[in-house]
Amino acid sequence: MATSCLEVRSVSRRFGGLQALDACSFEVERQRSTCLVGPNGAGKTTVFNVITGFVRPDQGTIRYNGEPIHGRPTRDIVRLGIARTFQNLRLFAEMTALENVMVYLRDDDGTGPVEAILRPWRTGAALRRKEEAAQALLAEVGLGHKSGEVVRNLSFGQQKLLCIARVLATGAELLLLDEPTSGLSQSALTAMVDLVDKLRSQGRTLLVVEHNTRVVQRIADEILFLHQGRLIARGTPAEILGDPALAAIYFGAAA
């Protein structure tokens, strides 16, 4: 019997005249992969923003492992074990792949300015440790050979893989992936889906926004269907993807 680690309870959020989230409630179960689907503008990214503290909910509560996290700063939430990727990547374009991952590494060794100046050898050792850790993560997502490359010179598929390496670096237990496969070519898409599938089989907890139904079918244990800020359905892939009413909403709104 799976237990839930994240509990979202009647969370609402308004932007001006637009009700982006309307009393959303759901749980994410530990070591399972949950897909968040819905037409454009449904509020999927806003769900991520609310969970990770980038946007404050107007109402509702969010608990992670029983601890309330709504209204807390992003920093605390990441420390507690939730990390997210961005739909628009937000990589550090002028830095190398390795440095991108190093910035995201959880341990705070060598991140103090005074220590950096006064204890150069210790900081140098921390730097090397971080380089090794980051290198290992790059290898895990299949970018081991690209560690010295500046991000702007990577292909789009490689950049998206790098985003996954970065969230992994936070050491978070719950990973929120915002459209990991959108915009990818067929071969890059296969690599990404294989990676997400690997994370899933390693027993990580995933919440993934995904538009591609074939991908959803492959990686989802459970699906949440969001429409106009409301959670209108949840169930197994077979239940949701087989529901003609939901398909009408999805494709009707998408068209």
Add this chain to the structure above:
Amino acid sequence: MLFLQLLVDGLVSGCAIGLVAVSFSLYYSTTRVFHVAHAGIYTLGGYLAWYGAMQGIPFAIACALAVAGAAFAGAVIQRFLYDELERREATPLVMLIASLGALAVLQNGVAMLFTPNILQFPNPWRTRMLDLGIASVSYAQVLVAASGLAAFGALMWMSRRTLLGRRIRAVASNPFLAEITRLGPRSVYLAVMAIASAMAALSGIMVGLDQAMQPYTGVLVLLTATIAVIAGGIGSLTGAFVVAVALSVLQNVALILMPGRWSIAATFALFVVFILVKPEGLFRKR
């Protein structure tokens, strides 16, 4: 009586600072460029008019020429500096540094062309006094207040009632849309810059007439004006003008309590407290 006199003096110089504030605000809210060289345009206007007056040109004509000259200088900055930088996709920081460079060029250009020392207008009538009963004002002060209020009124009318005003507001609210609907943001920016520069120059002339001029005082005026713009709420012209007048009155009335040399420090301290408490300003339009 001293209090009333200081109050009147504050209201008068408030009109001049208000003009700088309003014109800065108009330009900033339209283009989002923090145009610190505006202080240089203010200085340039005053010196051009002084130069005209020294050549024996009637004051009104010297003023008109100076205002036109300053508007032209502003347009040059817009066309050959800001537009050019925007085309190169310069960051706001780069724009700011360039604007600071333009400020240094203007101020020191003025200092080299004319003189780095303190100057006064040659017109003898400027110090003649007019007794208002509660306080007395000089002819120059009357001109400062009248021109400030008139220019402010004209700007408000222009922005509400004319086609150009409507175009400015359209571009200010959505430059991207304006670009694709061919409202022509570039030409609107140029027009706004010319108008704003003319107003700053007018203010510079009037303050020079009332008091005296020095190439580097424009920065202090701009500081008070930008404080008024922010405290008044960015995008609100009336807010900028009203707060500028209020600040000027406050600075003058405070002379009873403390020497004038501390007034800028006091104003600034007030501002820092203010932005920490109410960063959205007093009159912000939603």
Add this chain to the structure above:
Amino acid sequence: MSFLLSYLVLATIYSIAALSTNLLVGIIGIFSVSQAAIIGVGAYTVALLAGVVPFPVAMLVAVVLCALVNVLLALPSLRVAGDYFVVTSFGCQLVATAVFINWDTLTGGASGIVAIPAPSLFGFTADTPQTFLVISTIALLAACAGFWLLMRSPFGKIVHAIREDETAVLAAGKNVLRAKVSVSAVSGVYAGLAGGLYATFLNFIDPPSFDLHVSILILTMLVVGGARTLAGSIIGPFLLLALPQLLNLVAVPPTMAGPLRQFIYGALLIAFMLFRPQGIAGRRL
């Protein structure tokens, strides 16, 4: 030749000042025209304390004070969004100048402070340009080493990342505000160091040594040399301090020399922003 020596000493001092500005403008990316004010705080502190306490103690006080003041001044710009920080920066500079001029019981007013004792360390007094050059060079080397160590450390990588995408650094769970405050503290330390050296080298300070024009000069040095790198902050001061000497070759009336120099600084700022925003040896601003 003492003339060359004093050029070298001043260039090393201004290089430290440029590094201080580089940390704010280049590394964090906030506009600043108040670095001269901070340097002034350091200079006045050392000038006032130099005869009272040993030189290193005076320096230490100046450096700590400048770090505090710099953080205090940078805080509004780090916390409040928008262009308010431009106003804050101008305000700080103008208010500091007003304080230097008007708090005359402490600062000596417009006439400044004279006869500031030369620095002495371990019984060795740097009262000639030669000996002072040794001290200022050591200080510059230390400042460069600090800058380099900071930038290559994991902390430096986070700061660099903040400049590229602050939101993404927040998402990494890092404390963005603390990182920026730390950098402005280090910037303050450098400003205090530069100020203390300036006061004890010239033995004399007055308000115009730390006014808006000086802030613009330091910014010009940074922009010409190139922001965001170590080399840029050193190239800039060495080049620009040579400019007044070049201007001596053309006959300019003495009252015009200042405005002409500042005019050139302004023109350089414009030209570099338009045609080479990365300066001679820097990276894009």
